[in-house]
Amino acid sequence: MTHKLSGDNLTLIRGERCLFQDLSFALESGGLLILEGRNGCGKTSLIRAIAGMLSLEEGTVYWDNEPVDNQRQVFHGALVWLAHRTGLKGDLTLVENLGFEHALRAHSKRDPEEVYERLGIARLKKLILRSLSAGQQRRVALARMLLADVPLWFMDEPFTNLDREGRQLVMELVEEHCATGGMCVMAAHQDVEIDAPTTKVRIQ
Amino acid sequence: MDGLAMGDYGAYVWSCYALTLVIVVFLSWRARLRHKRVYRDIEVRLKALEDRE
Amino acid sequence: MWKWFHQLASPPHFYRISAILAPWLAVPGLILIAYAAWQGLFVVPMDYQQGDAFRIIYVHVPSAYLSMMAYMIMATSGAIGLIWRIKLSHAVAAAAAPIGAGFTFLALCTGSIWGKPMWGTWWEWGDPRMMSELILLFLYFGYMALRSSIDDTTKADKASAVLALVGIVNVVIVHFSVEWWSSLHQGQTVFKKGTMDADMRIPLLIMLLGFTLLFGAMLLRRIRTEVLFRERRTKWVREMILSPEGGA
């Protein structure tokens, strides 16, 4: 089944500044949407607004041609969110952290052990997250993404705190996800080389 | 002067009416002050913008 | 009707009309208050129970009534702003809070001054109405503190609207719980408002009307400032302020 995410005339004003105005986009299954712009120009606000965490001044975001405000639960059931702040608890172990997410979301058919192996975090399963490096914590957050069975990935600056190898890994994962009919919205200030049908939105 | 003294209660009654006056005046004065300040701030900002252009 | 309403709710119109309307509320309001104050102070005969101290109620009752009405206005317009996203109604809520707090303070002070000769004490903990009024003052303080500590106006509007709504449910509960509490501690026999002669009541009604009109004028003035502040980036404000005749 294919899905569609689209935005129509989105306008957002935060405090003094108008961050973006009359911005529209459309994204279908298999596609990648990249939000570009300098640091601090409103990329993060835009991606948060699309995910339904910020209320827009004007405009509507549609999921499968239905405004997301009318079907928040369905929309949020179809997405995972990855941002700079990982949302993982430093005092809990990897397994405990992912177990919490596991209880809230639909599970993918992937084998967790394989996912840990692939992300290179299999040995760290029993450690509390605080003792891991920032890069390793990002990988745990990536594992959370892979283990959820959702078509839509939201990634806000996914390459921060990652080494070259890690960056490569993220690009590969996104490519795979899009190739298997998933879709991805990404806010990034660097160039991204991902082999997938890409739409770019530039914010001034 | 007997009417103003109101038995022993004159001080209480008059202070209440005076306080009412004070608070109403205070509220109006604050409102006016804030309006002036907001207006002036916008004016200064707009003038500065205009000069730059 | 709808069209008229929409026009009024549009900021430039409101800004212009409110300046014209405010004096038409304030002047009659002040005249009524002055008349009722004269009546209440000099004309009405003194109460056989309370003597001349009862003349305080001519300012106490209207301010107590306004303190509650301002809270109602604040909460309902906040709710309207949350549900229908009407920006003007958030401005109404923001404008009502300081006026409401002022009148709550006035009601507390006048109540306390009335209490000194009547109860022999400045503050009677056992009186449920004084306690409710005091808690109302705290609610106003909390509301204004929350509003001023959030920098983003839209966010402050929504957060304070939620607080006002939670508060309004609580005002009722506070009232009943304080009443129960004071019944346990046998609060002094409080003065009952039901027993009033007609010639005493009429100045009070005039006073209530006068205070309401004055409150309306004050509210309009403050909403006007709020509207100006919120619309400071718009074209109409720019044109109005930069035009040669100004528009203060």
Add this chain to the structure above:
Amino acid sequence: MSEAPREIPGILAGLVATAKRDLLLAWKRPGDVLNPLFFFAMVCTLFPLAVGPSAEQLEFSGPGVLWVAALLATLLSLNSLFITDFEDGSLDQLLVSPQPLPILVLGKTLAHWLTSGLPLVFVSPILAITYRMPLSVVGVMMLTLALGTISLSLLGSIGAALTVGLHRGTALLSLLILPLAMPIMILGANAVSLAASNDIYSTGIWALGAYAIASLSLAPYATAAALRISNE
């Protein structure tokens, strides 16, 4: 629409999972649980030192002092309800979760009550006995504290949600919550006082129960709305 495999767990699972996670976090950081308890004990100790140790006075003021101390201790613990979630990004995850937000909030509040309200209930008898409270009254006091702290946790969660992410959140939280919490304290403390003087105290208990049920059904919605606004 053949989307059979995608099954989102039910709301009960969401409630249990959030409560479980917060309990686990509290277990790993016992200081957060113990500090309010010490605070509670400390306030109860301060009072006799300030007004003198006469038995009569302590007996008379015991219920009130214990209740005020419990209220302040709960307020102290409410501060951290959403702060860590806000700082580490968990709050974002809760906001985009497929579970209804009020349910997740209820789970968190439940965990908060289990780690702050319930310990207070169990510590209070020790302090009550030092205030010479008879054992029959101690039972009533524990019941009022149990019911009252449920409402306090729920009501406080609204305030915590409104002030999360603000610079002066701590002081503001007290200013917002104390007037709202006053009825709970009035009902609780006076029910205990009535029990101590062998009066009918059931009115207070029923009212506290009603308050707890009302806040159970309404507060999570207000908290959820407040969280969405604060996290914008």
